[in-house]
Amino acid sequence: MVLELCSVSVEDISWGRKTILDGTALLVHREGLLAAAKGNDHRITSVKAFIARPGESVRILPVKDVIEPRVKVEGKGGMFPGLISGVETVGTGRTHALRGCAVVTAGQVVGVQEGLIDMSGPGAHYSPFSRTLNIVLAVNVKYGTSPHEHEEALRLAGLRAAVYLGEAGRNAKPVDVERFEVRSPFTPKRGNADLPGIVYVYMLLSQGLLHDTYLYGQNATSLLPTLIMGTEIMDGAIVSGNCVSACDKNTTYHHQNNPVVRELFKRDGIDLRFLGTVVGNCNVTLPAKLRAAQYGVKLVEFLCADGAVITKEGFGNPDADAMMYCAGLEQMGIRTVMITDEFAGVDGASQSLADTTPRADAVVSTGNANERILLPPMEKVIGDMRVIERMAGGQSGSISQEGITVELQAILGATNELGFEFLSAREE
Amino acid sequence: MAKEIERAGIPTVHICTIVPISRTVGANRIVPAIAIPHPLGNPTKPKKEEKLLRKALVEKALRALETKIDEQTVF
Amino acid sequence: MKVVHYLNQFFGQIGAEDKAGIEPVVKTGPVGPGVLFQELLGSEAEITATIVCGDNYFAEHIDKATEKILAMITDYHPDLVLAGPAFNAGRYGIACGAICAAVVSRLGVPAITGMFAENPGVESFRKTVYIVATRGTTAGMRDGALKMARLALKLAKGQPIGPPGEEGYLPRGLRKNYFAPETGASRAVTMLLKKLKGEPFLTEYPMPVFDRVVPLPPVERMSEVTLALITSGGIVPKGNPDRVEASSATKYGKYDISALQRLTAESHETAHGGYDPTYANEDPNRVLPLDVARDLEREGIIGRLYPYYYATVGNGTSVARAGQFAREIATELIADGVRAVIITST
Structure with missing residues (x-):
C-alpha cells in the first residue's frame, strides 16, 4: 500500500476569471468558489471570500477550521471520505497537495472557543497559518440554525471549498513527490527486525456536540479505539469538527499534515519500525475514558510495540485520557513519550496539567498556553473583533489602543499537541 | 479548590466527572458525576427521572461529608 | 551605573559570630568581596556603597531590618543591587533573598544574589529573584562572583536572560516559552528512541508532586x-x-x-x-x-x-x-x- 503525496507549489493567490493554477500562481474565480462553498446547503444564507497573504496587516477571527486544498489524481477514493466523497478507503495512489495555501473558515461561528490568525506582527510567529496564503470564507447561516447544524454547515463549506481549489492542481507538475509505504506490522522488512517497533496513539478530541472529530465521516465520539494507516490520515480520512481553544485545536490541516505520522514514516526502516496508528477519542464519562484507554493499550500491545508516541488535543479532562494511556502502556512495558501543552498560569508558576502520573517520565512540552502576548492593531480585520473578549484566552478589557493582549491560547495552532510547532516551555 | 477549602477548615465534597483529576488536585471526598457536559443530569432521561438521579448524587455527597475518612476516598 | 552591595557582618569585615547582632550600617565603596566584584564589573559599574548587617539582627527583625536597609539603599539611587553571595549560610541567605526581593518589587531595581542550592533562602526567594548557584563554601567565591557579575550586568542593561543552565542561576520554578530548534513531533520521536535504548534523555516537563490536606472530621449533624x-x-x-x-x-x-x-x-x-x-x-x-x-x-x-x-x-x-x-x-x-x-x- 503506497501513497505518493505530491507537492504542488502555490506562491501567489489572486482573484481571476476562472480557477486555474498558472505556474505557481493560483487564480481563483470568486463566484465559482462561493458557489462551491455554499453547495446545496440551504442552511447557508451567504458566503464571503477574502484573500489574506503573509506579511499583510490582517487579523482573521474567529477561525473555525483550516484545510489544505488537495486533489486525488490516482487510486481509490476521494477527498474527505464520508463527508465530501464516498466512504471508499483512501491512502493509496497519488494525491496532489497545494502547498503554501489554505482555506480558512471564519466569521460568525458557533460558541466562543475559536481563535485568531495574524498575518504579520508578533502573533505571526505562533501560527503556521500566518505563513500560508489564505482563502478566508466568512459563512453566515439562517437565523435559528442549531449549533450542531451550524457547525456542520461551516465544516462542510470549508471542505467543499478546499476540494474546489484542489481541482486546480490536478494537472500540475509536482515540485516534490514523497512516497509513503505501509507494510503489515507482522511482516517486517528483512533485516529490520532488531529496530524498535513504534505505534502512534492518536487521541481525537471527540466528546459530542461541538467537540467532534470525524473519521471517514463518522463522529469519533462513539468510536472504540481502532487501527488506521498513516497514509489514510495523510489522505484526508480525519476531519476536525471542533470548537475548542485555538492554541491546541487540531484543525483538518493539522490532521492532513500530521507531523508525528510524517516523522515516523521518515525514520521507518532507519532507526525504527512504524507499526501503525491507534486512533481513539477522549470522551466525557470516566467509564468511557477507561474503556477507550484500556482498549487502545490492548491494540498497541497486539501490534507488538516496543514504544509509543501519545498525542492529544485540548487540555483539562483530555489530560486524564493521556495519563491513562501512558500509565497503561508503561505497565505493559511499552515505553511512551507524550506530547502536551501546558497551562502554567500567566507567570508560569502554576502546575501545568490537570492530571498527572509518575509514569509519564518522558514528556514533550509544546509551550505554556497561558503566556500573554500583545498583538498590535491590524489595518484589516476579517471576522468580528469584538469576539476577542469572549474568546478563550481573551478577557474583558483585552482591547486597548495599543492592540489586544491575549494568552497564546487565542492563537490558532500556537501550542499544537501533535508537535507541529517549534514552541516549547522550560523551567527558568 | 476542594483541597483549599478543606485546608481552610470546612469539610468539602467534590462532585466531578473525571475522578483522576480530582485525585490529582487533592480533593479528599470525591463523588463521581455523570458526564462532563451534564455532571448532575442525564438529558436522555425524562425530567422527573433526571431529577431523582440528581437528588441521589447530592444525597451521596451529603453522606460523604458525614463519613469519617483517613485518606482520599471516592464514594 | 551605580551599584549597592549587601554583606553580613563577617564578609563586611566587622566581626564573626559575636558581632552577628549589629544593626545595619553603611560603608562607602566596595568592602571585602566587593573589591572582587568591582574588578569583575569593570568600568561600566561602580559600587558606591556597601550595607552591612548582622545575621542575627536581620533574622530576629526581618521586617524592621528590611525597611531600614531599603531606606539606606534608596539614598544611593542604585541601578543595581548585589547581595552576598551567601554560600550555604542559612540566615545570611534569607537576608540576601529578602533584601533582593524587596528591592525588585518595591524599588523596581534589578537585584541579584548567590547561594548554594540547599540554602533555605533558595526555596523562599528563587521565584522572585535571580539566585546564582555557588558552592557551599567560600572556596566558590571567585566562580560565584564571576557568574553574579555577568548576570547582574545583563539584568541592569535589560538584556534578555537565557535559561538557568546557561546563565548560572538556580531554576526559579517558572515555566517560560522558547522556540526549540526542532518541532515537537521530531523531539518526541528522538526522545522515545533514546528512552528505548536506555540512553539518558531529558523530559521537558517533570511531573509535579501535589501536596495533600489531611481530611477533616465529618459533618456531624x-x-x-x-x-x-x-x-x-x-x-x-x-x-x-x-x-x-x-x-x-x-x-x-x-x-x-x-x-x-x-x-x-x-x-x-x-x-x-x-x-x-x-x-x-x-x-x-x-x-x-x-x-x-x-x-x-x-x-x-x-x-x-x-x-x-x-x-x-x-x-x-x-x-x-x-x-x-x-x-x-x-x-x-x-x-x-x-x-x-x-x-x-x-
Missing part, C-alpha cells in the same frame, strides 16, 4: 448546618454580569439564590468554554443542583442552604489561581458560619 454550593462549571446569571472568562478565569462570581427554588434556562447559563454548553444552558441544575438542594433543605436533611453560590470556570484556569479563589471564598464562608461545602465540576 447535617440537618443543623449551613451548606454552600460552589461550581467550577461556570454557571452564572444569564448575560454573565461579572464577565467570568470562558477559560483561564481571572475571577469568580458570588450570586444571590436566596429567592430562587431552582435555576432555569431563562435565569442562568454557563460561561465555561471547555465543554458543550447545550445541556447546561438547557437546565443549569445539571451543573449546580439548586433544585434538589432546596428540596433537601425543605425536607430538613440540610439545615440551611447558604443564600449565595460561588462560580468560576475551571477551563484552563491555573491550579494556583483556583487555589487563591478557594482561599478567598473559604474566608467568607467561615465568617458566615458555613460548615459544609459541595463543589461541582464538569
Whole structure:
C-alpha cells in the first residue's frame, strides 16, 4: 500500500476569471468558489471570500477550521471520505497537495472557543497559518440554525471549498513527490527486525456536540479505539469538527499534515519500525475514558510495540485520557513519550496539567498556553473583533489602543499537541 | 479548590466527572458525576427521572461529608 | 551605573559570630568581596556603597531590618543591587533573598544574589529573584562572583536572560516559552528512541508532586448546618454580569439564590468554554443542583442552604489561581458560619 503525496507549489493567490493554477500562481474565480462553498446547503444564507497573504496587516477571527486544498489524481477514493466523497478507503495512489495555501473558515461561528490568525506582527510567529496564503470564507447561516447544524454547515463549506481549489492542481507538475509505504506490522522488512517497533496513539478530541472529530465521516465520539494507516490520515480520512481553544485545536490541516505520522514514516526502516496508528477519542464519562484507554493499550500491545508516541488535543479532562494511556502502556512495558501543552498560569508558576502520573517520565512540552502576548492593531480585520473578549484566552478589557493582549491560547495552532510547532516551555 | 477549602477548615465534597483529576488536585471526598457536559443530569432521561438521579448524587455527597475518612476516598 | 552591595557582618569585615547582632550600617565603596566584584564589573559599574548587617539582627527583625536597609539603599539611587553571595549560610541567605526581593518589587531595581542550592533562602526567594548557584563554601567565591557579575550586568542593561543552565542561576520554578530548534513531533520521536535504548534523555516537563490536606472530621449533624454550593462549571446569571472568562478565569462570581427554588434556562447559563454548553444552558441544575438542594433543605436533611453560590470556570484556569479563589471564598464562608461545602465540576 503506497501513497505518493505530491507537492504542488502555490506562491501567489489572486482573484481571476476562472480557477486555474498558472505556474505557481493560483487564480481563483470568486463566484465559482462561493458557489462551491455554499453547495446545496440551504442552511447557508451567504458566503464571503477574502484573500489574506503573509506579511499583510490582517487579523482573521474567529477561525473555525483550516484545510489544505488537495486533489486525488490516482487510486481509490476521494477527498474527505464520508463527508465530501464516498466512504471508499483512501491512502493509496497519488494525491496532489497545494502547498503554501489554505482555506480558512471564519466569521460568525458557533460558541466562543475559536481563535485568531495574524498575518504579520508578533502573533505571526505562533501560527503556521500566518505563513500560508489564505482563502478566508466568512459563512453566515439562517437565523435559528442549531449549533450542531451550524457547525456542520461551516465544516462542510470549508471542505467543499478546499476540494474546489484542489481541482486546480490536478494537472500540475509536482515540485516534490514523497512516497509513503505501509507494510503489515507482522511482516517486517528483512533485516529490520532488531529496530524498535513504534505505534502512534492518536487521541481525537471527540466528546459530542461541538467537540467532534470525524473519521471517514463518522463522529469519533462513539468510536472504540481502532487501527488506521498513516497514509489514510495523510489522505484526508480525519476531519476536525471542533470548537475548542485555538492554541491546541487540531484543525483538518493539522490532521492532513500530521507531523508525528510524517516523522515516523521518515525514520521507518532507519532507526525504527512504524507499526501503525491507534486512533481513539477522549470522551466525557470516566467509564468511557477507561474503556477507550484500556482498549487502545490492548491494540498497541497486539501490534507488538516496543514504544509509543501519545498525542492529544485540548487540555483539562483530555489530560486524564493521556495519563491513562501512558500509565497503561508503561505497565505493559511499552515505553511512551507524550506530547502536551501546558497551562502554567500567566507567570508560569502554576502546575501545568490537570492530571498527572509518575509514569509519564518522558514528556514533550509544546509551550505554556497561558503566556500573554500583545498583538498590535491590524489595518484589516476579517471576522468580528469584538469576539476577542469572549474568546478563550481573551478577557474583558483585552482591547486597548495599543492592540489586544491575549494568552497564546487565542492563537490558532500556537501550542499544537501533535508537535507541529517549534514552541516549547522550560523551567527558568 | 476542594483541597483549599478543606485546608481552610470546612469539610468539602467534590462532585466531578473525571475522578483522576480530582485525585490529582487533592480533593479528599470525591463523588463521581455523570458526564462532563451534564455532571448532575442525564438529558436522555425524562425530567422527573433526571431529577431523582440528581437528588441521589447530592444525597451521596451529603453522606460523604458525614463519613469519617483517613485518606482520599471516592464514594 | 551605580551599584549597592549587601554583606553580613563577617564578609563586611566587622566581626564573626559575636558581632552577628549589629544593626545595619553603611560603608562607602566596595568592602571585602566587593573589591572582587568591582574588578569583575569593570568600568561600566561602580559600587558606591556597601550595607552591612548582622545575621542575627536581620533574622530576629526581618521586617524592621528590611525597611531600614531599603531606606539606606534608596539614598544611593542604585541601578543595581548585589547581595552576598551567601554560600550555604542559612540566615545570611534569607537576608540576601529578602533584601533582593524587596528591592525588585518595591524599588523596581534589578537585584541579584548567590547561594548554594540547599540554602533555605533558595526555596523562599528563587521565584522572585535571580539566585546564582555557588558552592557551599567560600572556596566558590571567585566562580560565584564571576557568574553574579555577568548576570547582574545583563539584568541592569535589560538584556534578555537565557535559561538557568546557561546563565548560572538556580531554576526559579517558572515555566517560560522558547522556540526549540526542532518541532515537537521530531523531539518526541528522538526522545522515545533514546528512552528505548536506555540512553539518558531529558523530559521537558517533570511531573509535579501535589501536596495533600489531611481530611477533616465529618459533618456531624447535617440537618443543623449551613451548606454552600460552589461550581467550577461556570454557571452564572444569564448575560454573565461579572464577565467570568470562558477559560483561564481571572475571577469568580458570588450570586444571590436566596429567592430562587431552582435555576432555569431563562435565569442562568454557563460561561465555561471547555465543554458543550447545550445541556447546561438547557437546565443549569445539571451543573449546580439548586433544585434538589432546596428540596433537601425543605425536607430538613440540610439545615440551611447558604443564600449565595460561588462560580468560576475551571477551563484552563491555573491550579494556583483556583487555589487563591478557594482561599478567598473559604474566608467568607467561615465568617458566615458555613460548615459544609459541595463543589461541582464538569
